[in-house]
Amino acid sequence: MAILKHIDVSGGIDNALARHQRNAIFPFSRQVTGLQNCFMEYPRSISIETLVLCNATCGFCPYPDSPRKNQKMSSELFYKIIDDLKVIPETHNFYITLSRINEPLMDRRLKEFSLHIQKVFPTTKQIIWSNGTLLTKRNIEWISKIDSASFSISLNSLDDDEHKIFMGLPLPPVVRKLDYLHDLLSKNLINNDVVLYAPYLTQKQAEKFQKSCAQRYPLFKSVNRPVFTWAGGSKKGSVEILQSDPNMQNASWKKNLPCGQWFDLHILANGYVTKCCIDEAGFSDKAYNTVDNNCLDLYARTLPYRQHLPSRITVQGCEECIHLD
Numbered sequence: 001m002a003i004l005k006h007i008d009v010s011g012g013i014d015n016a017l018a019r020h021q022r023n024a025i026f027p028f029s030r031q032v033t034g035l036q037n038c039f040m041e042y043p044r045s046i047s048i049e050t051l052v053l054c055n056a057t058c059g060f061c062p063y064p065d066s067p068r069k070n071q072k073m074s075s076e077l078f079y080k081i082i083d084d085l086k087v088i089p090e091t092h093n094f095y096i097t098l099s100r101i102n103e104p105l106m107d108r109r110l111k112e113f114s115l116h117i118q119k120v121f122p123t124t125k126q127i128i129w130s131n132g133t134l135l136t137k138r139n140i141e142w143i144s145k146i147d148s149a150s151f152s153i154s155l156n157s158l159d160d161d162e163h164k165i166f167m168g169l170p171l172p173p174v175v176r177k178l179d180y181l182h183d184l185l186s187k188n189l190i191n192n193d194v195v196l197y198a199p200y201l202t203q204k205q206a207e208k209f210q211k212s213c214a215q216r217y218p219l220f221k222s223v224n225r226p227v228f229t230w231a232g233g234s235k236k237g238s239v240e241i242l243q244s245d246p247n248m249q250n251a252s253w254k255k256n257l258p259c260g261q262w263f264d265l266h267i268l269a270n271g272y273v274t275k276c277c278i279d280e281a282g283f284s285d286k287a288y289n290t291v292d293n294n295c296l297d298l299y300a301r302t303l304p305y306r307q308h309l310p311s312r313i314t315v316q317g318c319e320e321c322i323h324l325d
């Protein structure tokens with residue numbers, strides 16, 4: 001694998017850390033080179049942010065301080081984007097999610113948009129993100145009727161106090177909705193996947209989350225993702241990283257890796273594409289606006305990254321990034 005020639009896992013680190021790094025580098029590199037087989041022309045995943053509005057105040061999310069708050073994508077642009085994507089062959093496996101720095105279900109058009117996606121791409125997996133507060137019976141009902149839809153819940157913690165600190169929201173109303181969703185699944189009344197997500201700072205915290213989810217919701221999956229610093233104007237997450245396990249803090253070796261995000265397409269509510277899922281601000285040059293450009297032409301602009309998989313330290317705007325996705 002040519003990309004590994006850039007990676008130095010030696011000097012200045014102890015053996016345990018070097019082992020940890022080697023164990024992480026090889027699967028990740030294989031995963032990224034594997035993406036070249038399927039996603040050079042069409043994306044692995046597409047996110048469309050339709051409305052920048054959220055009812056939570058998560059400390060690690062750019063939303064609370066974002067200058068883009070309340071930005072709304074016009075319905076006209078949403079349908080134009082889907083029209084641009086219509087040439088993607090039916091045989092191409094990819095994901096679509098209508099989310100970004102928001103609670104997607106706060107956009108009352110979400111059902112209409114998701115149903116349109118289902119009509120155009122009946123087999124494409126739709127990931128419906130929510131912080132759980134708006135998983136009302138009515139919303140669960142329409143989402144569960146989309147066979148290819150899965151629920152991804154930013155739960156963050158199943159501990160009352162921790163949940164309030166992380167998200168500025170009380171846990172009990174969320175738990176009531178998750179209990180209902182779990183009950184539907186246990187009675188085979190729905191068959192969509194449900195995944196509970198939390199960031200993690202320490203291994204101990206991750207284990208606690210996994211254990212509490214498995215006990216209360218055995219039919220849901222639970223996933224911990226390492227906390228990261230947002231790119232673009234926002235540096236959210238940087239304070240949290242300082243409180244994380246040493247192997248998460250000593251992660252500068254990741255800057256030598258390529259990035260899986262070069263196989264994705266992300267579109268903000270203002271119509272501009274972003275570099276990746278952790279780029280809060282996106283591009284500001286009209287050449288990167290989906291209003292004036294075909295979405296797949298914009299995806300084609302990043303083809304050289306997918307072809308050559310450079311070390312991210314050589315890519316403008318990615319130099320400091322240690323996010324692996």
Ligand code: SF4
Binds near residue numbers: 276
């Ligand atoms: S390396 Fe980091 S900043 Fe660059 S595209 Fe990947 S996730 Fe985004």
